[in-house]
Amino acid sequence: MGARFVPCMRNTHGIQDANLTVPWSCPNTTSLLSTDPSNMCTLSDLCGFAGVPNPDITKGMNQKPEPNQWFRFIVPMFLHAGIIHITFNLLLQLTMGREMEMIIGSVRFALVYFSSGIFGFVMGGNFAPPAIASTGCSGCLFGILALTLLDLIYSWGQRPKPISDLMFILLDVVISFVLGLLPGLDNFSHIGGFMMGLVLGICILRSPNTLRERIGLPSTPYTPMMSGARTNMDDDDNGIKAFSKKPVGFFKGRKPAWWAWWLLRVGALVGVLVAFIVLLNNFYKYRTTCTWCKHLSCLPIKNWCSIGQIPGT
């Protein structure tokens, strides 16, 4: 139904270059036995949608056309694998996500949400074992969690109990990571989402309050939540409106710290773009992988770490 599943997205070692045609589970299978006839479908059957070119084992790894269901980097954000999965994710989304969106506004939130989600899947596509299908919005939520962490750091001095807030966030991260080591949970999308959230957050969140004092910007939150009236003051000196009104004036009289922070933001944005490009290139062209990476998402218990390896590779 659209999960991130690498064999539907490109030629995969072990499939297109296998010695025999790999049988796939049919969508209507109810058996885990690899010998059951309901597990003898073609790749195209499994991938669904408009189908994919079935691997021709005589042609090897470079055969074209390749399976190319690229939307499998995006669609899994909306899929979930079970009631518990969706419940936990939605709980987190409707508490932390809602709060964060009310703080930073819908546009920024949407940007981080979707970018983290997609990046999480791109990471997973690159580094997770190839036959694991991955779904869920936890990559997105990890990105938002990273924003929460950044917001905490930025406003450290103004919080009544910053340490306990930090502990909550760290606890959350640790628990999720440990749970992600269990079979069936994909840590890569968590890790990727978190990293993307951190970097994007630096790019688009407001500057830390300590910095704002030093460079003379108001420390008010993004927009006052409770009031109906808009504050014009902030827009006069900062923000897109001011920039479009007098572009050169926007830059006059700014302190070095302001410039430094903007430089950091630009660097972060560049970093984001580079990361996406590199990983996507790697996924489609270079195919380098790392053999130890799977241990970020599995524990060497029983055969957990061989889940997702294509038989024969």
Add this chain to the structure above:
Amino acid sequence: MAANDYYNSHSNPYGGNSYGYDEPHHYNEPIPPPAPPSSTKPPQISTDVSPISTTSKYYGRQNYSGGHQTLGSTDNGYYMGGAGAASHENDQYADNIPLKSKYQKQQGSDEFLGQNTQYQNAQYQNSQYPPSPEAQRPLPLQDRPRGRKGWFSGKIPWVVYVVTVVQIAVFIAEIVKNGTLVSTLEVVCC
């Protein structure tokens, strides 16, 4: 309130209507001029300040009633009229210099939400900006509307709601599709 009486008895020019706390949402006052520069008196963080602090519960929601144009505030540039009544010699000093810089250093920045002891409310003078944007600052973190009543008031987090709805819908579709594929459900419609 005792504090009110105290300041009213000092011919408070604000006319005793400086406590607009019960009307927290009147933000349509024109932005009052910045706190007039206070005199060169040394700051008096003394006991005459603290009685007022008890009256200003919601530092972030104080608003200006009409009579606060001359914030004849002293040393503590009370930007909030409600608390600004601290200065009892306000009549004579029309040019109070806001000592924001001094106070910012002394107290750090407690402009942000969480940090709201009542004592600090009274000391709330470290703002260099016209008061009302900060008057309109959201409540301290712990007072923000949470829970059920906050769901559709104020700013609505559209993205979260839309995405949640989509995810739930897709989940139901997943279950239905799986059900039909393994023949658990019979497709009736469509």
